[in-house]
Amino acid sequence: MKRLLSLLFISSMFLTANSQEASSKEDSLQLRKIYDYALLEGKSYDWLDHLSNNIGGRLSGSLNAQKAVDYTKAELEKLGLDKVWLQPVMVPKWTRGGREYSYLETAPGETRNLNITALGGSVSTPEGGTKAQVIEVQGLEELAELGREKIAGKIVFYNRPMRPELIHTFEAYGGCVDQRYSGAEEAAKYGAVGVIVRSLSLKQDDYPHTGSMSYGDTPVSKRIPAAAISTNDADYVSGMLKISPDLKLYFKLNSEQHEDVLSYNVIGEITGSEYPDEIMVVGGHLDSWDLGDGSHDDGAGVVQSMEVLRLFKEMGYQPKRTIRVVLFMNEENGLRGGNEYAKVAHEKGENHIFALESDSGGFTPRGFSFDADEAQFAQIRSWQSLFKPYLIHYFELGGSGADIGPLKEGDMVLAGLRPDSQRYFDHHHAATDTFEHVNKRELELGAATMTSLIYLVDKYGIKQINTQSQQKF
Amino acid sequence: MKRLLSLLFISSMFLTANSQEASSKEDSLQLRKIYDYALLEGKSYDWLDHLSNNIGGRLSGSLNAQKAVDYTKAELEKLGLDKVWLQPVMVPKWTRGGREYSYLETAPGETRNLNITALGGSVSTPEGGTKAQVIEVQGLEELAELGREKIAGKIVFYNRPMRPELIHTFEAYGGCVDQRYSGAEEAAKYGAVGVIVRSLSLKQDDYPHTGSMSYGDTPVSKRIPAAAISTNDADYVSGMLKISPDLKLYFKLNSEQHEDVLSYNVIGEITGSEYPDEIMVVGGHLDSWDLGDGSHDDGAGVVQSMEVLRLFKEMGYQPKRTIRVVLFMNEENGLRGGNEYAKVAHEKGENHIFALESDSGGFTPRGFSFDADEAQFAQIRSWQSLFKPYLIHYFELGGSGADIGPLKEGDMVLAGLRPDSQRYFDHHHAATDTFEHVNKRELELGAATMTSLIYLVDKYGIKQINTQSQQKF
Known part of the structure; x- marks a missing residue:
C-alpha cells in the first residue's frame, strides 16, 4: 500500500512536471x-x-x-x-494664456532673455510682470533657514539639480520635485513675490519643463507666480548671481484658473x-x-x-x-x-x-x-x-x-x-x-x-x- | 586528528566565505x-x-x-x-565623388527621384549613368533561380527587408546583409548591369544606408555599380514594379577606388x-x-x-x-x-x-x-x-x-x-x-x-x- 502510494505520488509529480512544462511551452509560444x-x-x-x-x-x-x-x-x-x-x-x-517672458537685468538697461514656462496651476504675474532681486536656494530647507528677512520681497530661485549619478532617473526626479510642487507655497510664507525653479531635467539645454504645483491652503490673495527656467538658464542665472547678488529678474506669466x-x-x-x-x-x-x-x-x-x-x-x-x-x-x-x-x-x-x-x-x-x-x-x-x-x-x-x-x-x-x-x-x-x-x-x-x-x-x-x-x- | 582537520576545513571555509564577501563588497563599492x-x-x-x-x-x-x-x-x-x-x-x-543621383522613369518623360547612396567599394556608373529595367529579387537565392535569361541587361533590386519581429536587431541585419555585401558579385555573374539594395534599416524613412560590399574575384572589367536606396523608396519601386514591370531605373555614381x-x-x-x-x-x-x-x-x-x-x-x-x-x-x-x-x-x-x-x-x-x-x-x-x-x-x-x-x-x-x-x-x-x-x-x-x-x-x-x-x- 505504501509502495503504491509512493508510486502514485511519483507519477503525480511527473504529471505535474509534464503539465507545468507543457504550460510553460504554451506560454512561451503565446508570448512569441x-x-x-x-x-x-x-x-x-x-x-x-x-x-x-x-x-x-x-x-x-x-x-x-x-x-x-x-x-x-x-x-x-x-x-x-x-x-x-x-x-x-x-x-x-x-490655461497658460499668451507668451511668457523673462529676463535677467545684467546691468542697468541691459537684459538677457530667459527660457521660461509657468508651472501648471500658477497664478499670473501682475499685469506689468514681476521684477525683483533673486535669491538662490538649494531647496525648501535652505529657504526655511534663510527666513523672512532674506526672502521677503524677492524672487526665490530653487536650483537643486537632479542627481546624474542615480541610475533610475525617476529617483533623481523624486529627489527634486518638491521644489516645483511646494516651492511657491513655502516661499510665500516668507514674503517672496515669485518663484523660479530649475527645470527638472538631466539634460543641459534651453527648454523649460513645466509640471504641477500646489499652493496648499495659501489664500488666493497670497499666491505668488511660479515658473521654470531651462537648465542652461538656471546655470546662467546662478553664475551671474555669484558675481552680482543684487541682479533683478523679471518675468511675466498670463495663466488663469477657470x-x-x-x-x-x-x-x-x-x-x-x-x-x-x-x-x-x-x-x-x-x-x-x-x-x-x-x-x-x-x-x-x-x-x-x-x-x-x-x-x-x-x-x-x-x-x-x-x-x-x-x-x-x-x-x-x-x-x-x-x-x-x-x-x-x-x-x-x-x-x-x-x-x-x-x-x-x-x-x-x-x-x-x-x-x-x-x-x-x-x-x-x-x-x-x-x-x-x-x-x-x-x-x-x-x-x-x-x-x-x-x-x-x-x-x-x-x-x-x-x-x-x-x-x-x-x-x-x-x-x-x-x-x-x-x-x-x-x-x-x-x-x-x-x-x-x-x-x-x-x-x-x-x-x-x-x-x-x-x-x- | 580527523576532528582537527574538520575544524580546520570548516574555519578555512569561513575564511574563504568572509574574504569572498569582503571582496564582493569591495567590488560593489568600486563599481559604484x-x-x-x-x-x-x-x-x-x-x-x-x-x-x-x-x-x-x-x-x-x-x-x-x-x-x-x-x-x-x-x-x-x-x-x-x-x-x-x-x-x-x-x-x-x-571616395564617393560628387552627388549621386537616381530616378525611376514612371512614364515616358516622367521621373521620380530616389534617395540613393553608393555602397562602399562600388565602382562608378559609366559617365552618363546606368539606365535599365529593374528586376526585384528577395535575395541571392532567387537571383540564382531566375538565372541569366531574366537578369542579363537589367538592374537587380534586392529587396528582402530586415525582420522586425527579431528582438536582437543585429540578427535581423545579419539575415539581410548578404544582399549588400555579395549582391553585385553575384548579379554580375548573370549579366546584370547594376545593383540596387534596400537599405538595411528597420525604419521607414528617406535615408539611404551605405556599407561595405565585395566583388570577390570578379575582374575589374566585369564589376557593376551597386547602391542602396531608402526603405521608403524601396517600397515605392517595388509597388511601381508590380503595376509596370518594365519601368526603367536610372542611377549615377561617381565613386573611385584609389x-x-x-x-x-x-x-x-x-x-x-x-x-x-x-x-x-x-x-x-x-x-x-x-x-x-x-x-x-x-x-x-x-x-x-x-x-x-x-x-x-x-x-x-x-x-x-x-x-x-x-x-x-x-x-x-x-x-x-x-x-x-x-x-x-x-x-x-x-x-x-x-x-x-x-x-x-x-x-x-x-x-x-x-x-x-x-x-x-x-x-x-x-x-x-x-x-x-x-x-x-x-x-x-x-x-x-x-x-x-x-x-x-x-x-x-x-x-x-x-x-x-x-x-x-x-x-x-x-x-x-x-x-x-x-x-x-x-x-x-x-x-x-x-x-x-x-x-x-x-x-x-x-x-x-x-x-x-x-x-x-
Missing part, C-alpha cells in the same frame, strides 16, 4: 505570438501619430483633450470590444468568458501638458494600453477574465480621472484583481515594478523567465502608476511598466516631448510586454491571500 | 565609484562632440580620418598614460604593476562611413574606450595588468587595422588575455556577449550580480567585435558591449548617424559598464584552462 503581432502588425504607432500630430498637447479641460477623448473612443469602438464607454469626471481647467469643466475617462472592455467579475485594468493618461504634444507623457501609455486589447482581438484570444482599458483624464494636474474611476469601481463593488499602468515613456521596456504582497510577487516572478527572450529583466517591488493608485484595495496587485528611463526627463513636460522622439519598435515592444503580462494574469489569476487585510479597508 | 565618476565627471561626450562636430565622418584614407588620428592621440597624451603610440597600417581609399594610403591605429596603455605582460585591450574603430558623422558607429566606441583608461587615471586606480586602448582604423571597409594589430601582437609574442570592443552604438548598455570557454564564462558570470544596480543584465556567449576578432588565440576571452539595439539600424551607415542622436547619459553608462568589466578582469584575471587548444594554434 504576442510580440510577433505587436512588431509586425502593430497599430500603436499610428494611433500615437494621430494623437500627437493631428491633435497635439492635451491639457485637461482643453479642446484638444476633448478631441483625444472622441478619437480614442472612436478607435476603441472599431476594435469589436464588448463595451466602450465614457466615464464623466469634472476636471480643473488651467471653473472646473466636464471631461471623461475613456474605457473599453473585453468581458471575461469564465470570470467576468475579475477585472484587470490596463491604462495610461489621456491628458498631457501643453508645451509639446505629450507623445512620451503619456500618449505612449495610452496607445500601448489600447494595443493590449487590440492584440488580443487580432490574435483571436478570448480572455477568461475581464480586461479593461482605461484612458484616464487629468493625471497631470489633479488626478481626477484616476480618483473617479476608483470611486465608481468601489461604489459598484467591482472586483479589480490587477491594474497595470504605462506612464514612464515609450522607450525600450525593461520590465515592471509591482505593488504586491510577497507571495503574489513570488507568483509573478515565476513568470519572469518567459520574458527573457525579449530582454525584459526588471521585476521588482515598487510603485505602479498615479492613475491606478487610488484603485488599490485588499488583494489587488498594481504594476507599472518600466521602460529605459535615461532619456525620459530630457522630454518630460517640455516642448521636446514630441512624436519624433518616440521610436516605433520601442513603443511596440512596450505594448507587447504589457500584453504578455496581462495574458499571464488572465491565465493564472492573482493569488488571493490577503483577505484579512482586505477586511481592514 | 566607477559609475559615479563616469556620470559626474565623464569626458566621453565632449570627446564625441569634437570627433562628430569638429571633424565629422572619417572614411579610411580621408583627411578627416587623419584628423581623428591626430586628435585622439593628442587627447590620450593628456591622460598621463604610460605609453601612447601610432601603429602604421596601409588602408584602402575609396591606391592604398598610410594610416594608423591609435594606441595608449597603462602598464600593469604586477602582470605587465598580461594585456587587456579595450577598443572601437576610428574610421566611419561618410554620410553622417559616425557618432554611433563608432565614435561612441572610440570615446568610451578612451574613457575606460581616463576613469582609471582619474580614480587613481593602478591596474595589476596592462590595459591598452586601441582605436582601430578601417573597420568599415577592410579591417586592416584589426588585422595589423593582431599581426604585430602575434609577431611580438604578446600575451593578450582579454579584449573588449564597443561597436554597437552609444545606447543604454544592457550587457556583454562573450567569446569564451565554458569555464571562463562561468567565472565571468559570477560577476554578473555586481552589475544589477546598473540594470546590466545581459551576459551571454556570442560574438564580440570585428576589430578584435583577429586577435583571438588560445585562452584569450573576447567580449562585445551590448547596448540597447532597437534604434541602432535607424542610424547605421546613414546621414542620420549624428551627434544629436547620442544621449550623454547612455554613452557614459556604456563607458562605466566597460570600465567595470575591465576592473574585474584586471583584479581576477582570466582562467587559463585551455593550454591544450592553445597548442593547436
